[in-house]
Amino acid sequence: MTQLTEKTVAVVKGLIMDGVAKANSGHPGGAMSSADYATILFSEFLNFNPDDSKWFNRDRFILSAGHESMLQYSLLHLSGFLSMDDLKAFRQLSSLTPGHPEVHLTPGVEATTGPLGQGFAMSVGFAAAEAYLREKLGSDVMDHYTYVLASDGDIQEPIALGAASLAGLWKLGKIVAFYDSNKIQLAGPCCKVDCTNHKEIFEGLCWHVIEVDGHNHDEIRAAIKAGQLETEKPTLIIGHTTMAKGAATLEGSHKTHGEPMKADEIAATKKKLGLPAEDFHVPADVVDAFRARFDGLRETAAAWQNGVDAKLADAAFAEMWGHVTRPRPELDIAWPEFTPGESMATRKAWGTCLDAVMDSLPTLVGGSADLDPSNQTMNFRNTYGDFGVDGYGARNLAVGVREFPMAAIMNGMQLHGGLLPFGATFLTFSDYCRNAIRMSALQELPVLYVFTHDSFWVGEDGPTHQPIEHVSSLRLIPDLIDLRPADANETKACLDLALKHETKPSAIFLTRQGLPILDPAEYPAVTDGPAKGGYVLKDCEGTPDLILIASGSEVSLALETAKLFKRKVRVVSMPSAKLFDEQPDSYKNAVLPPDVTARAAAEAGRTDYWYKYVGLGGVVLGIDHFGASAPGKVLSDKYGFTPENFARMIREKY
Template sequence: MPSEHDQHNINVIKGLIMDATRRANSGHPGGAMSSADFAYILFKEYLKFDPQDPDWPDRDRFVLSAGHESMLLYSLLRLVGYLNDDDLQSFRQYKSRTPGHPEHDLTPGVEATTGPLGQGFAMAGGLATAEQFLRGTWGEEITDHYTYVLASDGDIQEPVCLGSAALFGQWGLGRLIVYYDSNAIQLAGPTARCDCADKRRLFESLCWQVIEIDGHDHEQIRTALDQARAETTRPTLIIGHTTIAKGSASLEGSADTHGAPFSEEEIAQTKVKLGLSSELFAIPQETEDAFRDRFPLLRQTADDWRLRLQQRQQNDPAFAQAWERQHRPVLPAEITWPEFETGSKVATRKAFGKCLESLIEQLPHLVGGSADLDPSNQTATWREKVGIFGNQNPAGRNLCFGVREFPMGAVVNGLALHGGVVPFGATFLVFSDYERNALRMSALQKLPALHIFTHDSFHVGEDGPTHQPVEHVSSLRLIPNLLVFRPADANESRACMELALQQKDRPSALLFTRQGVPVLPAAQTPELQEGVGRGAYIVQEAQDGAPDMIFMATGSEVHLALEAAQQVDPGRIRVVSMPCLELFEEQPLEYQEQILPASVTRRVAIEAGRTDMWYKYTGRYGLVIGLDHFGDSAPAGDLVEAYGFTPEAVAKSVRRHFAS
C-alpha cells in the first residue's frame, strides 16, 4: 500500500487518540501521537498474533512500557478487533476495558499492566527470557516469537529500566526489540533539563545493538525492524527521534500535550490538517480493511502452529504431559518434599534451600535466582545444578540478577506473564523496599510468582539496623492480593512452599529466618498442610481443657511463644501459629472463632517487627510483643536479650500486663 495511505490510517489513529482523551477530559495525547508511526507499522506489518485469539501461546508480545500512551494501544486493538467502538468511547471510565493505563487481565491484547515507568521495559525482558528458555527447551517449532516494547523518555530515565537493560544485554536476549520514542519532552518540560545521557553509547555499553532513526520515516522504521530481527545475540534498542503531538495544528513539540487533552478547537483544526472527518471516533472502512489485509496469513500461521502442537503431543507423550503441566498450577501430589528431624534446629532459609533443591528434577520449568545473595538465600546449589541462563545456555534455569532487586522483581513478573514457567527471585527481606513497586504490580496483575526473602528479623545481628527489617513484614501485608508467608519452622516452610506453587492468580512472599529455629513436633502432614493452608492453626492446646489465654505468633517467634507459655501457665494457654494472615482472613467466621474464640479476651501476639497490625487480633487491651524501633549492630544473641525476645522476658511481660 502506498505510503500516503499508511499515513492517512495513522492520522485516523491520531483522531481516535484526540477524541478519546478529550471526551474523558483526561489522558496523554502527545506521546501517543509521536509514537503512532512506529506502532502502526509494527502491528500492521510485523507483529505475529491470532486475530481470533489474543492468548495464542506463540504470539509476539507487545508491551507498551509508556503506559500513559494507552489510547494508542487501544486504537490498534480496535483495528485488530479485540476492542470495539464502545470501548474507545468509554476510555478511562468506571469498569471499562480501556482504563487510563493498560491492564493485562482486563483488556484483551494487553500483555502487561504498565503505568509505573520503566517496569514495562523490565517485564518485557522477563517475557523475552521465558521465550528464550522455552525455545531452548522445546525448539522453534513450538516457541518462536519476539517481544516488542514501546518505551518513552520517562521509561529510560527510571533506574529499573537501566538495571534490567544490563541484565538483558548480559543474557543476550536477541528477540527483545525496544523502540524508544525519543521526543525529548516529558511532563515537566524538555528532557534536556534533567538528562544528558548519550543513549546510544549507554546501551551499547550494556551489550545492546542500537539503531537510530527518524521515528516518523516509515522506511527507516521498517529497515530498523528488519535489522533488529536479524540480530540473534543481542537485544536491540531502536531510538526513534520524534516530535511530540506530531501532526497537531499548533502544539507540535509542546510539553502541554504530554498529560492533557487538546481543546476542542485544536482537535478541529488538527483534523482539518490531517484530512480527517470531523465525526467523533471515526474509523473509515478502508482503514480497517487495509489494517487487516494480513489477517488471513496470521490466522493460517496460528492454525499451522496448533497443528504442529497437536501432532507433537500425539507423537511424544512426555512432551504432552510436560506441556499440560507447564500451563497450570502445581498439584500437591506431584511433589515429594524433604523431611526434617523433629527437635533439630534448622534455619527456615535452609529449609527453603532444601525444598528448592528437591524441585530441580520435579519441577523442570522452575526458573529464577538471587540478587547476588546466592549463599545467603540458599540458591547456590540450585545455581550449580541447573546452570546459568544466557544466550549460550538458553535452557539454564538460574538467573543471575546481580545487585538489582527492583529489576529482579519486575523480570519475575514478566516471566509469570509469559506463562510456561514458574518464576522466583530471592533477596534479603530488608531489600523488599527496593522492589516494592514490582511486588505491588505482581499482586495487581494477579501473577502466581514466588518472591523469596530471607534474613527476616533483627536476628541478622552484626550487620546492624540497615539490614535488620522492622516494618517490612507489616508493610508487605498491606499490599492487596499478596500472600505473605512467615513459617515457624522447616515443616511449615515446606507447607508454605507447596501452597505458593498452587496459586493461580496471586503472588506469594515467603519470609525465612537467617538463624536456626527448632523443628517443632510435626503434626501429620495433611493436618499441618491444612492448618497452614487456613493461615492459622493451633500448635499447642491448653493442657487443662478450654484456654483462658491465647498466644499467637509467626515465624521464629512461634517457638518463643511455646516456651513462654510453659513458663506462664501451660494448662491455660493455647498457642497459635499464624503463618499467613491473608489466608486466615479468608476463612469462614466459624473457623476463625474456633482458633481465636471471642470468649478468650486475654491475648498475646509475638512477632519480631511492627506491633500495629496485631491489635486487630489481640484487641485494644491485649499485649503485643514486637519491635517498633530500628535495630542495633550486635550479635543476635545479645539483641535477643536486649529486646526482650527470651521466654523469660516474654513471660514477665505477660504476667505484668495481665496482673490487673
C-alpha cells in the same frame, strides 16, 4: 500502500485525540508521537491470532509508556479486540479501556503498565521466558518476538537500565524495543533533566542500537527488520520524534503530555491530517487494509497448533509440554521430610525444599540478587547453570545486585506463561523490589518472592540489614500472600501454597538463625494448618484462659512461654495473616474465640499490626526501633525476646 499507511496513522491520531477529549483525561501527545511506529508494527509485523488474543506463540507487545494507552486501544480496535464503544468509554468505570493498560481486563494487553520503566523491565522477562521455552520445546513451538514501546520517562527510570544490562548479557536477540525520543516530558523538555547519550549507553550494555526518524515509515520498517535479523543482541530503535506530531499548533508542546486538547485544536488538527470533523472516525478502507494479513495470521496459528499436536506423540516433548501448560493447583510436588527436634533455619529449609523438587519441576526458574549462598540457591545455580551465560536451557537467573529489575523480570516471565518464577534476596532489600511486588499483586501474578534474614537475628550486620517494618509493610499490599513459617515443616507447607496458587504472589519470610523442627506427631496441625493462615498449634482442655499468637521464629518462643503458665493456654501459629483474614468468621472465631480476651502476640517486627488480633489493650512483643550490630542472641536478650520476658509482660497485663 504509503498513502493508506499515512491515512491509518492519521485515523489512529484522531481516535487518540477523541478518546482523551471525551474522557477529559489522558495523555495525547506521546501517543501521537509514537503512532507511526506502533501502527506499522501492528499492521505489518506483529504476529498474533486475530481470533485468540492469548495464542501461546504470539509476538508480545508491551506498552511500557502506559500513559500512551489510547494508542494501544486504538490499534486493538483496528485488530478487532475492542469495540468502538470500548474506545468511547476510555477511563470510565468498568470499561475495557482504563487509564493505563491492565492485563487482566483488556484482550491484547500483555502487561499492566504505568509505573515507568517496569514495562521495559518486564519485556526482558518475556524474552527470557521465550528463550528458555524455545530451548526446551523447540523453535517450531516457541519462536516469537518481544516488542516494547518506551518513552523518555521509561528510560530515565534506573530499573530500565538495570534490566537492559541483563538483556544484553543474556543476548536476548528477540527483544525489539522502540524508544520514542520526543524529548518532552510532563514538566517540560528533557534537556532540563537529562544529558544522556542513550545510543552510547545501550551499545555499552551490549545492545544493537539503530537511530531513525520516528515519523519516517521506510526507516521504521527497515529498523524493525534489522532488529529481527539481529539474533545475538537485543535491539533498541531510537526514534527521534515530535511530541503531538501532526497537531495544528501544539506540536512539541509539553502541555499535550498529560492534558486533553481543546476542541478547536482537535478540529484544526483533524483538518491538517485530512480527517473529517466527526468524532471517532474509522473508515472501512483503513480497517480492511489493517486486517489484510489476518487470513495469513490465522493460517500460521492453525499450522502451529497442528505442529504441537503432532509433537505430542513424542513422550519427552509431551512431558515438558505438560509442565508448561499444567494449571498450578494440579502440581504434584514431593516435598522433603525433616527430622523433628533438630534445629534448622527456615532459609535452610527453603534450600532443602528447592533441592528436593527442582528436578521434578523443570519450569521452576529463578535465582538470587547476588546472595546465592545466603539465600540457599547455590546448589540450584551449580546444578542448572546461569541462564543466558550458560545457555538458554540454564535455569538460574543471576541478576547481580539488581533487586528491582529482578522482581519486574519475574513479572514478565509469569505474564509470558509456562514458567514458575522465583527471586530471592534479604528481606531488608524488599524495599528495592516493592513497586514490582505491588505490580505482581495488581496483575494477579503468582510470583514467589523469597526473603531471608527476616529480623534483628541477622545479628552482626547491624541495623542496615535488620528488617523491622518490612513484614508489616508488605502485608499492606492487597492480594500479596504473606508467609512467615515457624519451622521447616511450615516452610514446605507455605511453599506448597505459594507454588499452587493461581492468582496471587507470595512473599515468604525466612530466618537466618536455627529454629526447632516441630514434630507432626505432637503438633499434627503443622502439616495442613498453614493453608488457613492461622491455626491452633497447641491447645488446652476446654476454653483457654490465654491465647498466644505468633509467627515465624516467635512460634517456638510462644510454645516455651506457654510452659511458664499454670493457666490453660492456647498457642496459635499464624504464618499468614492475609490467609487467616480470608477465612470465614466461623473458623476465625474457633481459633480466636471472641470471649477469650486475654491475648498476646509475638513477632520480631513492628507491633502495630498485631493489635487487630489481641485488641488495643492486648500484649504485643515486637520491635518498633532499629536494631544494632551484635550477635543475634545478644540482641534477643536485649530486646526481650525470651520466654521469661514475654511471660512477665503477660502477667503484668492479665
